[in-house]
Structure formats: C-alpha cells, structure tokens
Amino acid sequence: MLTIGPHQHASQVIIAPMAGVTDKPYRNMCREFGAHWMVSEMITSDVRLWKSVKSRQRLAYHDEPGPRWIQIAGAEPEMMAEAASLNQARGAQIIDINMGCPAKKVCNKQAGSALLRDEKLVAKILEAVVAAVDVPVTLKIRLGWCKETQNAPTIARIAESAGVSLLTVHGRTRACKFAGDVDYQAIAGVVDAVSIPVVANGDIDSAQKARVVLDQTGAAAVMLGRATQGHPWLAATVDHYLRTGEMKINPVDSEIKRALIVHVGDLVQFYGEVLGARIARKHVGWYLSGRVSVEFMRKFNGLQSAEEQVEAIIEAFLEEMAA
Numbered sequence: 001m002l003t004i005g006p007h008q009h010a011s012q013v014i015i016a017p018m019a020g021v022t023d024k025p026y027r028n029m030c031r032e033f034g035a036h037w038m039v040s041e042m043i044t045s046d047v048r049l050w051k052s053v054k055s056r057q058r059l060a061y062h063d064e065p066g067p068r069w070i071q072i073a074g075a076e077p078e079m080m081a082e083a084a085s086l087n088q089a090r091g092a093q094i095i096d097i098n099m100g101c102p103a104k105k106v107c108n109k110q111a112g113s114a115l116l117r118d119e120k121l122v123a124k125i126l127e128a129v130v131a132a133v134d135v136p137v138t139l140k141i142r143l144g145w146c147k148e149t150q151n152a153p154t155i156a157r158i159a160e161s162a163g164v165s166l167l168t169v170h171g172r173t174r175a176c177k178f179a180g181d182v183d184y185q186a187i188a189g190v191v192d193a194v195s196i197p198v199v200a201n202g203d204i205d206s207a208q209k210a211r212v213v214l215d216q217t218g219a220a221a222v223m224l225g226r227a228t229q230g231h232p233w234l235a236a237t238v239d240h241y242l243r244t245g246e247m248k249i250n251p252v253d254s255e256i257k258r259a260l261i262v263h264v265g266d267l268v269q270f271y272g273e274v275l276g277a278r279i280a281r282k283h284v285g286w287y288l289s290g291r292v293s294v295e296f297m298r299k300f301n302g303l304q305s306a307e308e309q310v311e312a313i314i315e316a317f318l319e320e321m322a323a
Helices: 024-033 053-058 077-090 112-117 119-132 152-162 184-193 207-217 234-244 253-271 273-287 294-300 306-322
Strands: 002-004 007-009 013-015 037-044 069-073 094-099 137-142 166-170 198-201 221-224
Touching (some): 037 077, 069 077, 094 112, 112 119, 119 137, 137 152, 152 166, 152 184, 184 207, 207 221, 221 234
Parallel strands (some): 013 037, 166 198
C-alpha cells in the first residue's frame, strides 16, 4: 500500500513525468489500461510563461480523475512556492518538485538536477513549497551531479526534514544522463537514510525487473519511464504481477489497434488537427515498433490528418493479422 498524504492505493507503480510524453491524452490512456499513479509533464515555476500554448496545455488537468500529481521545476524558492500554490488552486492534489532532470536547457537555468549541487538552496525550495500548500509535496532527484559528488542520502534527509512526503530516486547521476547501469544499491542507501517512502526509478522495463528492484532496494514503489512509451498498459501489468505474482496477458492486436485509434483522436482533440497529428507520429511509432516496416513509418509520418492516420493504423493491423 503506497501512501502519499491523504492518498492511498495498493499500487506500487508510478508512471514518471516525461516532457513531451505524459501529457493529458497519454495519462488518460494509461488510466484506461488500469494505471493509478502518474506524474504530469514538468511545468515551469515561472508563472509569467503560463500564457504560452505549451504551458496552458500542461496546466489543463483540473477535470482529470485523482490523484492529480503535478510536477513543477525552477530554482527560486519564492517562485516555486507561488507555482505550487497556484497549481493547488487549479486542482493539483500532489505537488512534485523536479530536481532530477538532466537536460542541458534545464540545468543551465540551475534547475532540475543542477540543484543537487546546492544543498542549502534545495532546503530553501523544499521548505518554501511545503509551507505554501496544503497538499503533499514530493521530490524527484538523481544520485547526485556526478560520480564524485553523490549526495542523494543527504538530499533525502533534507527533504524529510522539510516535510516532503515521498522521494523518487533515479539511480544515475546527472553526468550519466540515461547511459550506463542504474545503481540500485545506491537507491537502497537512500531508503536506509530516511523514513519517508522512497521510489526506485531507472531502467525498470518489466514486471520481473520491478520485483527484483523492489527486493534489492527496499523501496516503497517503482517508477516506470521510457518503457511505458508505446506500452500504456505496462504500469497495470507490473502492478498486477507485484500484487499477485501472476503475469497479466498483454493486450491483443484488436485492443492495441483500438487504443491507438482512441489515442490519436484524443491528441487531435486536445492539440488541434495539425499539432495533434504531428504529435501522434511518435506515439504511433512507439506502439508499432517492431510490428511495421521502416517504409510504413516513413509514409505514416508524412500523413497530415488524424483521419489518414487512423486509416493507416487499421491497414497496418489488417496486414499483420493476414500475414
């Protein structure tokens, strides 16, 4: 049973915040397959930028089922506190703070994983955000800035002292980005350092791997990231295995085809015809990876409307089932 403030559920599986991936249509699809916990795309803490199209889309979560877990990013305590408070007013039920993003454009603003180099600033941000809201505050970090400065246990204790309700640890440093092996033993060290729930993150791509990581780290839950791309049912599959020890059968072709068609439709409804069809290309590529030819995807990526995309998806499945 995972508990975050007043929110409690038997699922030990969380879908990670991923910019350009875990938007509202994607979250809806994951919920349809049975996922419970998921974190929004990163939202800037600079409210002056909230009038942009991208920010307005990322802030459109008020009518989603709970728990609405919203991630904010920034490097100024007052700005982060204001962003957290305004998100709570918009309907956010859990506020997550990003101190793990390794992207250069984020770190260059001293946000994301760059904050791990300034423990005093980390404390100020966490204390300010926790004081600004009445909902639980969570934190996502990496092991440290680089191999020589791994300070995740220290950051974890700072978070616990500040009143953070849950901590997610990606088992790499910022310098590693997404390369190399994940250090699950280091995550276990963070689990031992604090009494708040710790979530293990990094390269968890199957139900069996999730079980091994939970056993190895002692974490309260796992967070799935890139492995869910094109597999919005994966969180529910992992959750079922962790609870029962039995593998849940993956969706059959007809279910995947229906999910794809619904997803494309939701993207167009949410983003509009032109942008929705464009964003759909990467999702369809993930769904159909290994199922269709490079030539099919090349043609698909040239389609300009959702109607054409749906026709192509149906045709692809008919061809595969006839093969």
